[in-house]
Amino acid sequence: MFSVLTDNWPLFRDGFWLTIRLFLVSGVLSLVFGTALGAFRVSPVPALRGFGTGYVNILRNTPLTLVFAFLFFGAAKMDLALPNPFWTAVGALTIYTSAFICEVVRSGVNTIAPGQAEAARAVGMSFVQVLTIVVLPQAFRAIIPPLMSVLIALLKNTTIAAGFSVVEAGSIPAAMSERGENQLVTLFWITIGFLILIVPLIFLQRWAERRTAVA
Amino acid sequence: MSDSDTLTKTGLVALTGVNKHFGELHVLKDINLSIDQGEVVVVIGPSGSGKSTLCRAINRLETIDSGNILLDGQPLPSEGKALAKLRADVGMVFQSFNLFAHKTILQNVTLGPLKVRKTDPKQAEQRAMELLERVGVANQASKYPAQLSGGQQQRVAIARALAMDPKVILFDEPTSALDPEMIQEVLEVMIDLAKQGMTMVVVTHEMGFARTAANRVVFMADGEIVEEATPETFFTNPTSRRAQDFLGKILKH
Ligand SMILES: Nc1ncnc2c1ncn2[C@@H]1O[C@H](COP(=O)(O)OP(=O)(O)O)[C@@H](O)[C@H]1O
Numbered sequence: 001m002f003s004v005l006t007d008n009w010p011l012f013r014d015g016f017w018l019t020i021r022l023f024l025v026s027g028v029l030s031l032v033f034g035t036a037l038g039a040f041r042v043s044p045v046p047a048l049r050g051f052g053t054g055y056v057n058i059l060r061n062t063p064l065t066l067v068f069a070f071l072f073f074g075a076a077k078m079d080l081a082l083p084n085p086f087w088t089a090v091g092a093l094t095i096y097t098s099a100f101i102c103e104v105v106r107s108g109v110n111t112i113a114p115g116q117a118e119a120a121r122a123v124g125m126s127f128v129q130v131l132t133i134v135v136l137p138q139a140f141r142a143i144i145p146p147l148m149s150v151l152i153a154l155l156k157n158t159t160i161a162a163g164f165s166v167v168e169a170g171s172i173p174a175a176m177s178e179r180g181e182n183q184l185v186t187l188f189w190i191t192i193g194f195l196i197l198i199v200p201l202i203f204l205q206r207w208a209e210r211r212t213a214v215a
Numbered sequence: 216m217s218d219s220d221t222l223t224k225t226g227l228v229a230l231t232g233v234n235k236h237f238g239e240l241h242v243l244k245d246i247n248l249s250i251d252q253g254e255v256v257v258v259i260g261p262s263g264s265g266k267s268t269l270c271r272a273i274n275r276l277e278t279i280d281s282g283n284i285l286l287d288g289q290p291l292p293s294e295g296k297a298l299a300k301l302r303a304d305v306g307m308v309f310q311s312f313n314l315f316a317h318k319t320i321l322q323n324v325t326l327g328p329l330k331v332r333k334t335d336p337k338q339a340e341q342r343a344m345e346l347l348e349r350v351g352v353a354n355q356a357s358k359y360p361a362q363l364s365g366g367q368q369q370r371v372a373i374a375r376a377l378a379m380d381p382k383v384i385l386f387d388e389p390t391s392a393l394d395p396e397m398i399q400e401v402l403e404v405m406i407d408l409a410k411q412g413m414t415m416v417v418v419t420h421e422m423g424f425a426r427t428a429a430n431r432v433v434f435m436a437d438g439e440i441v442e443e444a445t446p447e448t449f450f451t452n453p454t455s456r457r458a459q460d461f462l463g464k465i466l467k468h
């Protein structure tokens with residue numbers, strides 16, 4: 001059991017390290033773009049709302065593999081010089097995950113009584129101020145649990161990059177099978193690896209929930 | 216009545232020919248209303264007659280379909296920074312208080328000055344404490360809205376509006392959501408404001424307030440201004456049939 005892991009340690013280490021990087025970079029970018037898209041969807045400008053709605057409806061109903069395929073092969077077809085596979089994978093994961101974060105933000109905003117935003121507008125705050133000072137801080141509490149589900153899904157979704165020559169953890173089984181190692185044990189260790197990565201997310205969620213507990 | 220005719224030209228807030236629809240529903244029908252500097256106007260009328268919509272149109276929380284609304288001689292800006300500036304100059308007090316739930320009482324009052332007026336934090340806080348003192352809730356400054364009674368929350372909401380140094384304050388049924396024993400404490404604060412010369416538009420059915428503090432009562436029904444008179448005249452001698460019916464109903468309670 002252990003020898004499967006220890007004998008191939010560099011393979012596991014490098015694979016998971018790339019997974020972590022994919023996850024962190026795509027996670028941060030998705031939070032930024034997803035929140036902006038969420039703001040679009042609740043904005044007073046119809047064109048922005050329309051864009052947000054269209055984006056979400058298309059991306060949520062497209063298989064992630066297809067988004068990857070579009071970026072990797074579509075771009076190649078169109079002779080677009082894309083950066084290396086890592087950044088292309090980050091792009092695909094971000095484009096896809098932003099749609100889900102957008103929805104989490106939007107439904108979180110909808111949990112806040114309309115009178116809160118109205119009072120903020122009546123005081124003279126701009127749309128962005130209303131959102132960032134009054135609405136989002138209150139919505140945050142409702143946002144955390146579904147946001148964590150989206151982030152955990154993102155972590156698992158990083159394994160799709162393996163199919164596009166990104167050597168993250170999802171590519172370990174293929175490499176191990178070439179080396180003639182036991183597939184079942186390999187998968188066991190990969191599962192353990194992902195569980196270990198999820199633990200900090202759970203603690204992050206606990207911490208955030210405690211911090212936003214209402215007075 | 217002839218008084219209000221001369222006000223039409225000079226009013227701090229002036230509505231002329233204002234119309235507003237919600238879909239098929241004609242909620243404001245050719246509204247003409249002028250409110251002078253320092254004047255207190257009580258708007259009264261059955262539920263659904265358009266009183267809230269009228270208030271919300273004055274600080275452009277609702278858009279209008281036609282007509283003009285002037286504040287201090289200037290037309291209401293339609294968007295952006297100018298609109299935010301207008302809203303900062305027009306205070307609003309809501310039926311359901313709408314204090315910022317995640318901010319302390321003090322922060323509720325300082326937030327507008329800090330974020331919109333960019334007031335110096337020390338100054339904003341000092342002024343906020345003065346205002347909280349004035350409405351009688353200074354000792355609650357570090358609490359959160361949910362920890363206060365309805366009457367206290369509404370007084371904080373008035374302090375929040377005052378903190379912006381508004382030209383006019385709109386009150387939309389400020390005591391309708393309050394338990395009876397708390398109504399008076401809020402009305403007293405409002406009567407005080409009126410005495411100090413604040414320009415106020417107050418949607419309320421509190422006749423006591425209207426008689427004590429209002430210069431004029433405007434009676435609305437079905438989106439129209441049906442009658443305008445001094446409180447005394449309106450309550451003792453309403454001329455329109457609809458006002459007579461309405462007063463008959465509320466007086467029975
Ligand atoms: N946002 C809205 N959308 C559609 N109809 C509305 C909206 N707000 C108010 N109304 C309708 O407009 C009419 C006037 O409402 P309102 O101004 O709230 O009356 P009041 O404050 O006098 O009770 C009512 O019939 C109400 O149902």
Ligand SMILES: [Mg+2]
Nearest residue numbers: 266267268388
């Ligand atoms: Mg109303």
